[in-house]
Amino acid sequence: MLILASTSARRIELISKLGIPFKTVHVNVLEVSKFTLPEAIVTDIALKKSLAVQELGEDDIIVSADTLVWFHGKALGKPANLEDAFKTLKALSGHWHEVYTGVCLRTLEWTETFYEVTRVKFRKLSDEEIRYYISSGEPLDKAGSYGIQGLGAVLVEKIDGEYTNVVGLPLPKLWERLMDRGVLQSYVFEKRST
DSSP states (O other): OEEESOOOHHHHHHHHTTOSOEEEOOOOOOOOOSOOSHHHHHHHHHHHHHHTOOOOOTTOEEEEEEEEEEETTEEEOSOSSHHHHHHHHHHHTTOEEEEEEEEEEEOSSOEEEEEEEEEEEEOOOOHHHHHHHHHTTGGGGSGGGOOTTTGGGGGEEEEESOHHHHHTOOHHHHHHHHHHTTSSHHHHHHHHHO
């Protein structure tokens, strides 16, 4: 069975789009890394989340992920408060940034990590727009202080890359890796033959 090592509503919604059974488990890990490059940070934290899952059966595969926003050479995490969210959104206004998501797939026999990067450009935002967005409460639990799948979509001018990666789980690459590992074949071929 597929085990999503996350209780994030966004990741649950995304993985449910695959149309295969899965369960979720809450993992509690310190989301820090000794690495400095964004792709190494997100894959390291995704691996830590995977290793935090204690119960792993013979036919189970764990999927864990970590997402960060990278701007001018540093990670922008979740805002500490409303003022922090305002500063982050003001800095991103009118500029490109990158969103990295690291994914770890793990079974009893193997472990694989990979990442996806998507470039996002914000529109030039007025202070009033930023305050309005912050008043929605949406930015407070999001890396980079925004959620592209919600009201935060109005902040974005364009993206270069995979949309689901920005939401928190790069579905096309995840699907490809699960197919390569033979995890999805029974579901795909079973549905095709009915």
